[in-house]
Amino acid sequence: SYLMLADLDDPAVEPLSGPVPVGEDDTALLQLTSGSSAEPKAVRITHGNLYANMTAMVQAGALDPVNDVMVSWLPLFHDMGMVGLLTVPMALGLELVKVTPTDFMSRPLLWAELISKYRGTITASPNFGYALLARRLANTDEHYDLSSLRFALNGAEPIEPAAVRAFTSAGARFGLSETCMVCAYGMAEATLAVSFAPLGIGMQVDTVDADALETGRHAVVAGPSDPDVRTFPRLGPPMPGMEVQVVADDGRPLGQREVGRLQLRGESVTRQYLTTAGSLPTQDPDGWLDTGDEGYLIEGEVVVCGRRKDVIIMGGRNIYPLDIERAAGLVDGVRPGNVAAVRMDAGARRESFAVAVESKQAGDADAERILRKEVTSRVLDAIGLRPAAVVVLPPAALPKTPSGKLRRAAVRDRIADYLP
Known part of the structure; x- marks a missing residue:
């Protein structure tokens, strides 16, 4: 049986007198996968799975309920937010400062403000969050003290080294240590964490x-x-x-x-x-x-x-979309973090790929023509291959999952009418 969260305010609901007995193989969570490369499905996480991953993270992250303070804006419908920055601090008795993704996206510097105010030691985000905060920190006149932050986990999407360096560089004048960054690998099927980089050395x-x-x-x-x-x-x-x-x-x-x-x-x-x-x-x-x-x-x-499903194979080479997206994202006018490279069905021809970029200049025919030319040039320089098409879309046009990952199959469908 279960209760809806809204029903917990009902006076008739009695508080639990003690822990509820559960078996190790009983279901603790049903985590919906993002569907970034396949149809969404639920991952059944047992109490045994959850306990094993939480205790592993406590050990690998050297979490200390006496001295550590977590700060999070992550959504609770994603494993990083639900398991890593809600269930773990609840189970460990560790202080958590929590706001919503909307709070962060509407005012990214709130993240730095909360770390500074509450002396946050631990936080986490996908790569785009650090890239966004880096741009705001680089251009603010506000004062923050980020010297307390020892563990800034970066995961849930491909990690862009340039974005990490921009974050640690922009935060340096606020006392941020470049060794706080912890690059990580995780997935819903592993409950959350698969690997953490060693603490105290920064990005390697x-x-x-x-x-x-x-x-x-x-x-x-x-x-x-x-x-x-x-x-x-x-x-x-x-x-x-x-x-x-x-x-x-x-x-x-x-x-x-x-x-x-x-x-x-x-x-x-x-x-x-x-x-x-x-x-x-x-x-x-x-x-x-x-x-x-x-x-x-x-x-x-x-x-x-x-x-694996996103790899573009051309001329015996295995090309990873991130290399293409990284190059296209360097073009002025392309919105950072809003680029998608997708392979095109080969049919009787050699397999090719297309690049979709978001830009505020979408709709301006002359500006779009220049963007397409510059994106093509950047990609050609980076990987030695020319995209079959470059599609310029308005902001927020690229299909993404609720956690911000590109939905590549949906991107292909979105730009199909623009392809040769």
Whole structure:
């Protein structure tokens, strides 16, 4: 049985006299996946899953209920907000300062204000949140004290190193330590956290040779003079109780720096999806869950290259959309963080890709023509390939999930009429 939140104000509702007995395999949460690359479905998280992941995060994050203060604007319908910044502090007895996503989006500097006022030590956000706050901090005359922040978790979407550097640089004059950033990997199927970068060292990146990555499927460390490189954040070792392996398409385990499919196994990994067609198992007979992500391992640390379904294959190269989006996002007039690269069905031709960008200049034919030309040039310089089409859309036109991730399949549908 259950109660709606609104019913808790009913005088007839009696407070619980003690903890409610539950089994380890009883359902604790049903987490809806974002549907960014597939049809939405519910992930069944048991009390055993939840306890395992929470205790792992407490250990990896060195959470201290006496001295730590969490500050969050994250939505509670997403695993990072619900599990990481509500359930964990509730279970641990850790102070939490909470506002809504609307509060943050309408006034991004509120985030810095709350950290400063309440001496926040822990916060979390997808990459776009740090990018947005960085722009506001760089242009404000207000005074904040961000010196208390020791743990700024970055996850839930691809991490852009330039955005992280902009955040730590803009925050430096307010006492923000560049070592506070904790790059992380997580997913609903793992309850929340898969890996945290080590504390107190800040963002660490792996810069690799682009040709070896895209054609040889190997992350070869780039030399200082190499002209064509790709850079990925290092996401740390798996959480306590979690295993991560990389396998080839045939299921063969791969070695260090070999790129393949990332798989997870551990006590916090769900065994079951719930769909409109019934329940579906998530694990193979050996307990491994396929994440749908491609990546590699460095000395036990996880590196994620991108979503497997989104990879664009051209001329024997595996191109990750993020490399294209990063280049297009550098063009003046393109809204930061609002770029989508999507592959186009090859049919009888070689596979190609299109780039959709949001801009306030959408609707101005001359401005759009210039944007298309500049985006094409930037992408060509970055990856050596020309997009089949560049589509300029007005602000808020790109389809996204409630947690802010691009819905690539929906993007393709949205721009279909503009494609050759």
